[in-house]
Amino acid sequence: MSLRRLSRSAFSSSATIIVSALLIFELYRFLARSIGIDQIGVWSIVLASAGVVRLAEIGMTGSVVKFVASYLGAGDKQRAGNAVLVAVSVVAITVGIAALALQPLVQWLIIRTVQDEALTSIALALLPWALAAAWAVSLVTVLTAALDGSQRTDLRALSMVTGNALQLALVHAFVPVYGLAALGPIQLSFVLVQALLLTGCLLKVARAGRWGWPRWDAGALRQLLRYGTAFQLTAIGQLLFEPTVRWLLGVFGGLTTAGYYEMANRALVQLRQVIVAAYQMLVPYLAARFGEAGDEKARTRAYYEKT
Secondary structure, three states: OOHHHHHHHHHHHHHHHHHHHHHHHHHHHHHHHHOOHHHHHHHHHHHHHHHHHHHHHOOHHHHHHHHHHHHHHOOOHHHHHHHHHHHHHHHHHHHHHHHHHHHHHHHHHHHHHHOOHHHHHHHHHHHHHHHHHHHHHHHHHHHHHHHHHOOOHHHHHHHHHHHHHHHHHHHHHHHHHHHHHHHHHHHHHHHHHHHHHHHHHHHHHHHHOOOOOOOOOHHHHHHHHHHHHHHHHHHHHHHHHHHHHHHHHHHHHOHHHHHHHHHHHHHHHHHHHHHHHHHHOHHHHHHHHHOOOOOOHHHHHHHHHHO
8 A cells, every 4th residue: 555545545534524524514403403402412312322232342343454454465365355254243243232132221221311201202212223223333334444454445435425415315304204203214224325335345345356255264353352352441431431421411411411412522523533534544554564564563653653
């Protein structure tokens, strides 16, 4: 991967975040006008609560970026495909089990947080959709990481923006008719479309690169788990922070406060992500450049210091 391609990937990542931010801005503007801030607060509590199940990803996303790029850098296309298959399979199983196991706890937390009988019933009806969407988001993150590791950020960007545009279109079409209850099916629908688009893009990359047919690889699984567990402590903090803040806001500040927090927080996260997304492209760049060599710490540090 050349510096020119790295620059193109970084620009593509940041441009995707900017376009997505504009779509999300219009999404929340429309929701605020259509269903009100209180119901946005309810949806944010449900969505954040369901997101707790993603703790079961066990750091696979970071592992996939690193090892797909490393294997491709070393010319081992078979193991690159194996790593993607292993990661998708493990995440699908572990997050699925977590969603089933944690559903009663999440239901209890939503009941204690929303504290409005009418809105609580809607929130509980939305929860299965949100849990299914959280499971699908976990698969999307792995597929996204695989495309990043393959240095095909352009295809990843196209898939993500298409999914966000579809979400906005579905919200405009169904929320005025069905209200807050429409957001669950909409969330799951657009995430599944993103997953299908990313899968198609990854298959295209694999065919073009003449990857071997992927198969189960116990060695790749061990590497993915060993590397991924290093991220898990950070992931736990990140994934528990958002629902905890929303639960506290719902209990002590009310749903309106939770709704305003949701919109303000999304705006700040998207702004920060414009910068972060560009720097994240260094991971596949350096991993592909050094292959599977583990003795390049000084050179890696030099790259990061320069950047």
